[in-house]
Amino acid sequence: MNVGVIGTGAIGTDHIRRLTGRVAGARVTAVFDVDTARAATVAAMAGAASHREADDVIDDPAVEAVLVASPGDTHADLVLACIAAGKPVLCEKPLASTSDAALKVVEAEVTYGRRLVQVGFMRRYDGGYLGVKTALAAGRIGEPLLVHCVHRNVSVPPSFTGDMSLTDSLVHEVDACRWLLDQEIVAATVVDVPHSPLALPQLRDPRLVLLETERGIVIDAEVFVNARYGYDVRCEVVGTTGTVALDAPSTGVVALEGGRVQALPMDWEARFGQAYVDELQAWVDAASQGTADGPSAWDGYAATAVAEAAVASRGARTKVDLAERPGLYSGESLP
Amino acid sequence: MNVGVIGTGAIGTDHIRRLTGRVAGARVTAVFDVDTARAATVAAMAGAASHREADDVIDDPAVEAVLVASPGDTHADLVLACIAAGKPVLCEKPLASTSDAALKVVEAEVTYGRRLVQVGFMRRYDGGYLGVKTALAAGRIGEPLLVHCVHRNVSVPPSFTGDMSLTDSLVHEVDACRWLLDQEIVAATVVDVPHSPLALPQLRDPRLVLLETERGIVIDAEVFVNARYGYDVRCEVVGTTGTVALDAPSTGVVALEGGRVQALPMDWEARFGQAYVDELQAWVDAASQGTADGPSAWDGYAATAVAEAAVASRGARTKVDLAERPGLYSGESLP
Amino acid sequence: MNVGVIGTGAIGTDHIRRLTGRVAGARVTAVFDVDTARAATVAAMAGAASHREADDVIDDPAVEAVLVASPGDTHADLVLACIAAGKPVLCEKPLASTSDAALKVVEAEVTYGRRLVQVGFMRRYDGGYLGVKTALAAGRIGEPLLVHCVHRNVSVPPSFTGDMSLTDSLVHEVDACRWLLDQEIVAATVVDVPHSPLALPQLRDPRLVLLETERGIVIDAEVFVNARYGYDVRCEVVGTTGTVALDAPSTGVVALEGGRVQALPMDWEARFGQAYVDELQAWVDAASQGTADGPSAWDGYAATAVAEAAVASRGARTKVDLAERPGLYSGESLP
Amino acid sequence: MNVGVIGTGAIGTDHIRRLTGRVAGARVTAVFDVDTARAATVAAMAGAASHREADDVIDDPAVEAVLVASPGDTHADLVLACIAAGKPVLCEKPLASTSDAALKVVEAEVTYGRRLVQVGFMRRYDGGYLGVKTALAAGRIGEPLLVHCVHRNVSVPPSFTGDMSLTDSLVHEVDACRWLLDQEIVAATVVDVPHSPLALPQLRDPRLVLLETERGIVIDAEVFVNARYGYDVRCEVVGTTGTVALDAPSTGVVALEGGRVQALPMDWEARFGQAYVDELQAWVDAASQGTADGPSAWDGYAATAVAEAAVASRGARTKVDLAERPGLYSGESLP
């Protein structure tokens, strides 16, 4: 399948490398980036054409499917263009900058009548999360009641500001919990906590967020993007008869002076690198059938809507005002 | 040191067995229980006298220190009588049924002028908690920002009702966090969560509670007294540069069909049995010097006050209205 | 790259599925199996031709590289034919049934003058083993002195008999240790141990084997192919200043009655599935350049020679009589 | 019970501190050490008399039981004197410098007709080992087939020389395995391995030892007394249907840059401190009844005999030539 890639920054280039060298059935044939020099270099590396405009990638008759990895505020329009062109698209999260914009994508896809959009929530492809999902589905812990989440990064670049720990980081917990629990999140509360003096003040880092699902399950999620010591993602679902927790992959236990050390990854590439490959493989498999699988436009919309409610909450429980879910998205998960 | 024990139920008898067979420098010479037959049996076992009234134990001239393990609503008056008699006393938690009653104990002890009271918060003597305390004191994680607590019991007896998961269970987290962080808890919020159908409805089990310290650190604590699968106590303190977590003792890892199993204790006796012994040893050591060490009457008062705020909160952040701490309690911890 | 596959049993079919659906840059275009019906079915599934003879696959002008997954006693001749045809070949272990036969492959490849052969020791591609390798290379444990290995299977089929726990199972430890330590194994001793009554008597299961490297490092390896409880592979290298141990991937920790359970895989597919994919990708990448990477014919020869010494040892230390290593194999590892 | 202590070096003083401050029912009333100044200081600390000769402690009519913590070559004679005096004695390991001398103690006790001797194998009182014992007794792993042991110290003092890693360290594994498996060890082989350049050459450190029980179970034991990184004791028993492994206690898991660190103890005091207390309590409990419990003179003899065989083995399997076990020792364990 011929893939066009829009956005050849770090993430886009990583995706191109995976599509080219780790995924079956895909070839990158066209790219675009506002940084035309960068685009040309990456295009040469991949043996692809470098186009003048993002839309040229989508309109390129040789391109059968599109991967969108440009800045977040360009996502919605590009995905709409893909839908208009009838081409499957993998859109990095977020699907859109606002839930309104995301909802427009949902509506366009519903009008189109078939799924074309997959959103880049790669955790659904991680072995650890899949193990939790399997345990839940098998009823091993009875009925879920609570979820405890932790999402810690070593640090963030200066461009990571404002409420991005909600709109860019927490959304992973939002999607993972919606998927694990098979239900919508209907309310969000950001709890006021002390902020690390090692983080920029405007980040108000860490954040502690309470999320509430349609059946009342409460999720507490710590998002700490300057945790310094490592990239650490945890998730424990507490049920009526037991609990199940995400188990992180590791690459060896070293016993050295002081104790037994289990190495932690320092970034998401180390932690979720394989999940990205598997995400792309699943996308290529579905897209080459003209459709999409995995996290949908609806999932992208819901995650954005929950993050918006969290941003708005400022300490008070805030309802998530979701649209009614179209039948197109009633398939594999969520009733 | 001759010890008198008031209350020879399960906990009192366990304490007598430890004082007699596991602790240096103590002898149980007098006991009382409202169940006189039970008291007589236990007295015979310990080689102690069985008295007619609780006060007779306190007034017994041979008794040098008193252990109070009777029902919680009798604690405050008994401890007051011990102070009046100038005898060191170990009082099982809670120190009193209400913070007002607990404050009276504090005031009496302040008037007496020297510490005589130790409250039975045994976790301060647990090797795991001591390890966390040591790591914090050594600055290994920088400045504490957040604490995540879990407190799960297999199940509770029918007598465990109403808000006891706050007044009897959560108080352990309250005391442990005050001690670990060296600061008061000034607000409490019970978050509404779904309740397990396997627990009695009036318990509203599990509970999720947010606690806030005087310096703004937020503690989220899950208390789940019908968790079914085991007795599981966890605590992770998140700091600016790392985290430290309680590591549970274990008694062997068995690899059996399905996986590697790390045995969990099924009750607090299995988990904290050694902590109880060490608590008693510390008490005997201090009491034989005519004073008290470890958790103080003030600690008992503060824990009760926080639990009261939690009970009152019903979903809204509720301030803990603490008295001013007397100088008597300004010693080893808390400024 | 067009791949021909010889042998479409379970392992061959798994490899075809991976080449087709999980690996970049490969297509299966020809297959052969003695079971012609099976071969036809698999060929249809993969969109490949089904040939009458194994040699027809090798000789097929469209086939650019060959994967050999037929029974072990056919391997050496097929690999020799691939070398004669100048085609890169991935040969499932063992490279040959005897070290003499394996040495003939080595000699043929040396005569050919360039590496064409990769042997299927997939553990070299496992994230856990790679972590151990990295720690060793970084000198984190000082100089290696001892290695403790465990290799346990749930059970084996009736066709797994005689000394196969040495020739088919232990060879994985042999290759992994040679690779981790960068040195040859020069002696082997099978220690007499009690055998499980739950295994067929002729398997003498478990086995305990002592291996000795050219620099004197001793490896103790337990191979237990009827361990019942799970598929469990462990490896700890003990150095002068620390140790490093393989850390198994997991898919979730479940807390259930009795304890905290870390799921164990039940077979090698679950444990090393990703390693197989990465092995194939590495092979395709090198083969499409007309050469081979990873475990070489020499590695296959050495592993077979060590297993032979172990079989011959019957309790007495037995030297491994290795040929001199040709310069062709002096590249990336082993001096 | 009045205890006399012979030997007030580091271990003797630790025991006195425990007897005085952590154990119920004991008082140290007399001490002896060849270093009379040291003895006087310790005696003053404990409120005990300081005697001129070791025998004076044993003969002191106020002394009801004796603890022997003097150098190993004095143990046998002192224990014989205790038996002659009819006084219970706790003898630090080894019971004697040679198995012949140890056998004389056994014979003297048999002649006396009742157990008076307990040998200081404290691991039998460790919660971790007790957990393994419980799992084995419950049949959780089927029938034991193999045992893997590791015994690592950070370093040893210059006085630790020659074969002491066999006679002083390995004996703990010998006793623990005899006790866990309920059977004698009948053969020992020291395997030649590379020695750490960081240890004194004459120590030939680490050692790898194979032990064989009367029913053929094989134990491989690594003893490494200059392992540098920590004090690390491990034991895994492999059975027909599962395995059980010792789980080390910990005092907190710290997540810091680089990974999750589980603290390791740096010496046996940190690892087995509680086991020593429990050992002493068990001894006091039995001695105050005029008898002994726990590891017997026979156990001390057997451990010494196995260590002797190991020392003699020099790479060849060497039989342990055990005397016939007297009926006195047929009680709780070993048939």
Ligand SMILES: [Mg+2]
């Ligand atoms: Mg993503």
Ligand SMILES: [Mg+2]
């Ligand atoms: Mg208590």
Ligand SMILES: [Mg+2]
């Ligand atoms: Mg293989």
Ligand SMILES: [Mg+2]
């Ligand atoms: Mg000892």
